[in-house]
Amino acid sequence: MTNTTQTRHIPDRLHSRAARLFKSWEALLFAVAIAIFVVNSFASPYFLNAWNLSDATFNFTEKAMIAFAMALLIISGEIDLSVASIIALASTAMGLAVQYGAGTPELVAIGLTVGLLCGAFNGVFVTILGLPSIVVTIGTMSLFRGISYIILGDDAFRGYPASFSWFGQGYIYWVFTVEMLFFVIIAVVYAVLLHKTNFGRAVYAIGNNPTGALFSGIRVARVKFILFLLTGLMSGVAAICLTSRLGSTRPSIATGMELEVVTMVVLGGVNILGGSGTIPGVVIAAFVMGLVTFGLGLLNVPGIVMSIFIGLLLIGVIALPRLWAMVSAQRKARKIA
Amino acid sequence: MSVLKKLATSVALAGAMLGTPAMAQDDVRIAVVVKALGIGFFEAAAQGAEEAAAELGNVEIIYTGPTDTTAEGQIEVINALIAQQVDAIAISANDTDALVPALQRAMQRGITVISWDSGVAPEGRQLHLNPSSNPLIGNMIIKLAADHLPDGGDVALLSATTTSTNQNIWMEEMNKVMGDYPGVNVVATVYGDDLADKSYREATGLMQSYPDLDAIIAPTSVGIVAAAQAVVDAGKVGEVNVTGLGLPSEMAGAIESGASQSFAIWNPIDLGYSATMLAYELSQNDIEAVPGAEIPMGRMGTLTLDDSNEGAMADPFVYDASNIEDFKSIF
Numbered sequence: 001m002t003n004t005t006q007t008r009h010i011p012d013r014l015h016s017r018a019a020r021l022f023k024s025w026e027a028l029l030f031a032v033a034i035a036i037f038v039v040n041s042f043a044s045p046y047f048l049n050a051w052n053l054s055d056a057t058f059n060f061t062e063k064a065m066i067a068f069a070m071a072l073l074i075i076s077g078e079i080d081l082s083v084a085s086i087i088a089l090a091s092t093a094m095g096l097a098v099q100y101g102a103g104t105p106e107l108v109a110i111g112l113t114v115g116l117l118c119g120a121f122n123g124v125f126v127t128i129l130g131l132p133s134i135v136v137t138i139g140t141m142s143l144f145r146g147i148s149y150i151i152l153g154d155d156a157f158r159g160y161p162a163s164f165s166w167f168g169q170g171y172i173y174w175v176f177t178v179e180m181l182f183f184v185i186i187a188v189v190y191a192v193l194l195h196k197t198n199f200g201r202a203v204y205a206i207g208n209n210p211t212g213a214l215f216s217g218i219r220v221a222r223v224k225f226i227l228f229l230l231t232g233l234m235s236g237v238a239a240i241c242l243t244s245r246l247g248s249t250r251p252s253i254a255t256g257m258e259l260e261v262v263t264m265v266v267l268g269g270v271n272i273l274g275g276s277g278t279i280p281g282v283v284i285a286a287f288v289m290g291l292v293t294f295g296l297g298l299l300n301v302p303g304i305v306m307s308i309f310i311g312l313l314l315i316g317v318i319a320l321p322r323l324w325a326m327v328s329a330q331r332k333a334r335k336i337a
Numbered sequence: 338m339s340v341l342k343k344l345a346t347s348v349a350l351a352g353a354m355l356g357t358p359a360m361a362q363d364d365v366r367i368a369v370v371v372k373a374l375g376i377g378f379f380e381a382a383a384q385g386a387e388e389a390a391a392e393l394g395n396v397e398i399i400y401t402g403p404t405d406t407t408a409e410g411q412i413e414v415i416n417a418l419i420a421q422q423v424d425a426i427a428i429s430a431n432d433t434d435a436l437v438p439a440l441q442r443a444m445q446r447g448i449t450v451i452s453w454d455s456g457v458a459p460e461g462r463q464l465h466l467n468p469s470s471n472p473l474i475g476n477m478i479i480k481l482a483a484d485h486l487p488d489g490g491d492v493a494l495l496s497a498t499t500t501s502t503n504q505n506i507w508m509e510e511m512n513k514v515m516g517d518y519p520g521v522n523v524v525a526t527v528y529g530d531d532l533a534d535k536s537y538r539e540a541t542g543l544m545q546s547y548p549d550l551d552a553i554i555a556p557t558s559v560g561i562v563a564a565a566q567a568v569v570d571a572g573k574v575g576e577v578n579v580t581g582l583g584l585p586s587e588m589a590g591a592i593e594s595g596a597s598q599s600f601a602i603w604n605p606i607d608l609g610y611s612a613t614m615l616a617y618e619l620s621q622n623d624i625e626a627v628p629g630a631e632i633p634m635g636r637m638g639t640l641t642l643d644d645s646n647e648g649a650m651a652d653p654f655v656y657d658a659s660n661i662e663d664f665k666s667i668f
Contacts, residue, residue, distance in 0.1 A: 044421075052420035059413055158434050169438055246408060248434035255407050297417030302374050303404035 025269035025321065029284045032317065036288060040295035047298060054175035058245065060264070060290035061179040062238040063257060064282070067264040068190040069234040071282045073227045074265055075194075077207045077274030078133040080122060080228065083235045084257035085144035090114040090239035092148040095157025095249035104163045111240040112233060118144055119232015126228065127221040133228075141258065148251035157249040168245025179241050183286075186234070191279035199223065207274030264289055267314050288313070364397040367616045368418045369609065370411060370428040371402035372455065377586075378605045378668040379429070382454070385609030386427075392635060393617055399423060408432035415439045418448075425449035425616035430457045437461035449620035453612040459645050463619060464626040466612055466640065468603035470649035474556070474582070475510025477601050477653045479518055481580040482552040485598050489520020490551035493543045495564050495581075497531040497557045507556050524550070529560045536563035544571050555581035561600060565591035585656050585664035592661045604654035605668060611637045611650050 021027060040047045047053075066083050073080055093114045094107045102110065118140070125136040170178040194200040202223050205213040214220045243249055268285035270277025292313065296306045369386045371379035383400040390396040399418070403410025408431045418426055419442060426443055430436050430452055440450050440461040450457075453466040469477075482492045496504045508526070515521070524547055529536025536559055544550055544567070553568070555561035561583040568577050569591075579597045591597040614634035618624045624632055626646050631639045640648035656664060 046420045046422065049420065055416040055420060058416065156432070156434055165438070242409070245438065246412075246432075246435035247438050248432070250408070250432055250435065252407060253435075254409065256405060257409075293413065294417060294420075297413060298420055300399050300401050300417070300421075302401065303410060303414075304374060307404060 026278065026281045026284060028321065029267070029269065029281060029288060029317065032313075033284055033288045033291065036291045036295065040291060040298070043295065044298040047295060050175045052298075053294075054177060054180075056290055056294035057177065057180055057183075059293050060286045061177075061183045062241050062245075063261050063264060063289075064183055064286035065186050065238045065241070066231065066234045066257075066261045067268070067282050067286060068186055068279060069227070069231040070261050071265045071268065071270050071277055071279065072190065072194055072200075072203055073133075073231050074262075074270050074272060075207045075274055075277050076203045076224055076227055077210060078126060078224060078227065079137065079262070080119075080133065080231045081137040081258045081262075082118065082122060082140040082144055083231060083238075083261055084254040085141045085148075086115055086118040086232055086235035087239040087242060087254040087257065088148040088251055089118060089144040090236050091243040091249040091253050092151050092157070092251065094239070094243055095160075096151065098157060098159055098161070104161050104166075107160070107164055108240055111243070112236040115232045115234070115236020115239065116229055117232070118235070119229045120225075122232065123225040123228030127225045145251060148253075152249070152251045158247070160243070160247055164244050165247060166244070168241045168243070179245075182237065182241065186237070187279060187283050194279055199226075203227070204275065207271075207276070260289075263310065263314060267317060364395050365393075365425075365617065365621060366397045366399060366421070366423040367425045367427060367613055367620075368399040368401060368423045369613065370414055370418070370426060371400070372429050372431050373404060373406045373410075374402045376668075377666070381605035381667045382429075382609030382612070385606035385611075386613040388606070389610045389613035389617070389635060393614075396613070396617060398613065403431075406431045408435035411436060412439045415443060419443050419446055422446070423448060425451070425620040427451050427453055427612040427616045428457065428462075429454040431455070433458050434461075449616055451612065451616050451619065451626075453608060456647070463646065464615065464632075464640075464642055465645075465647040466608070466615060467647055467649045468608050469651065469653050471506045472510045472513075473649060473652050474601075475507045475512075476514050476517075477655075478507060478554050478556050478581055479511045479514065479521065481599055481601060481655070482554050482578065483518040483521050485578050485580075486521060486551055489522070491522050491524045491547060491549055492552040492554055493524055493547065493550055494526040495536060495540055495543070495553055495555040495557075495560045496526060496528050497560065499528050501531070501557075504556050529555075529557070529563060531557055531559045533559060533563050536560040537567050540564040540567035541571060544568070544573060544577060550577055552578040552580060555579065555583075557581070558583045558587065558602075561597070562587050562591065565594075565596040568596045569594055582653065584668060585661055586666070586668060588656070589661050589665040592656070592658055599655050599657035601653035601655050603650075607637055607654065608650060610635065611640070615640060 090111045094111050097107060097110050122137055122140055125131050126133045167178055172178060172181050202218045205218055206220050206223060210220055242254060264285050265282055266272055268282035292309060293306055296309060369383055386398045390398045401414055403414055411431050426448055437458050437460055440457060444450050450462045451464050452462045456465040494508060525543060527539040527543060529539045540553055540563060543553060553564045555564050561579060561581045565579040568574060568579055574595045580600050582602050583600045588597060588600055611634040615632055618632050619626060626642060628642055628644045630642045633639050637651060642648045
């Protein structure tokens, strides 16, 4: 046995902060967002109008509220596909309460509580019984909406108090809507939670290596349970906004929204297998999706074609960095050879 | 529109996105918003809208709708239309109530809003165009049978369930006008619960109980198909005429075999045509949609509004051997 000593220099970081930022997913996505904005401005004379852009934000604000919580959940290696059904159930519960004379404060409390309870329900099955979250939440996706259908059937709940319309139809100042304010507050809260707290570090650790995290003293089950609670809570907030905006509840409310939320999260650069991703990325992704759907809507592009665009965008933005990495790796290999 | 054609248009639009924006601004732009794209019934309605546009001359039809039949999807479409400052929106709604706030905003910004086929609550539109009305349908179902019974005869009704609101109203309306059809007797009313097999058994039972039966009237699209099949299987084609309300695509076989001489349902082409005409009249000719108003709609005559600003377009459209080929592929 020969004794060879190797000295290796390990740098603190591979690239400078600026270079990292420049090469990051968020930078790429931001460039895409700018490009879409510019193309839209040229494509339609109606795009650059404060009121129109304000209307356009409704295309993504509610979805984004859930997407922030979903981002944390996916980073931790779990997923919740029942979010749209939680909206349906929370909205139905609020509608039912209206029939018994509930006022706006009670409605908000009910919406948030139902969201939390649904999140807890999912969390119990995943963290205590150890079932895979994708299976559990596919189940609760049918369960929660099923309850709404049993309660409502073919009918609708109406008659929400006038003050309740503030959440989904109100304006803070000029063109800035109440939902935009919620969007900003929630984005900041989740950005701080994920990037500046121990809890956030734990979320990344769990996503990268749950066993390792457990042996490092992180209470994995508790963190995951809290993440399910948060996702349920945000679904409750979205339910309040959406119900307020529609002014009525039908069991088909928010159908298919879960996939749009997951698309937004993945487009935002969150690894669907867990372990990485940022809140700013999701914020930009929300704008990208909103701008694309609104821009295409202004050109009266049919919805089917719109989903093709979103799909291509998603695949493109995900595939490009991977392709780039492959090309540069090959180049490096050739240089060494 | 086929998927290919849609792709082609989208590619063209993507090209337009990169090129210079060229839009005809002087045309009257009427948006025909449907429950979802890719449904034969609505494609036919769009065809009717284009027909009306060609007749009016200076109208551009924007045919649009969401991918799924959701209210949220339609609201996104409505927001985009408001932003484009279209002149009018004619919508078949996915939700009576949920679209109201968005459509009210459209009206506040000076856009004419009407609903057709599937209505919006009165506060969210200026008028609603029903394809037909209960009295017209009630009269039509007995007329369809009576037209083929010049010397009178025995007819039976095959309805949906005993509690089906629509069918009960139509049969009630039918009873009111029975005096206009002397010699035609309704001998029985049975219920197939809108289930194919139960409707089939009930129709078979009718032919056994009343050997001289001349016609079966089924004011339900499930019952009429099942009854026609029962007549074919009993070997009574030519003796018992099956009629009522049905879909051309499902009834083409029954017309071909002769089990059904004719049946009725709304004509989506006429519906799209009338909706476009009404939207044009309201937005361009300063006609106000108020109860009692009579609004012209081209070749379809005039629409008279009731107390809730709703109106009925026409008698249900009759389909028989002469036109079934054209419509069976539509809906």
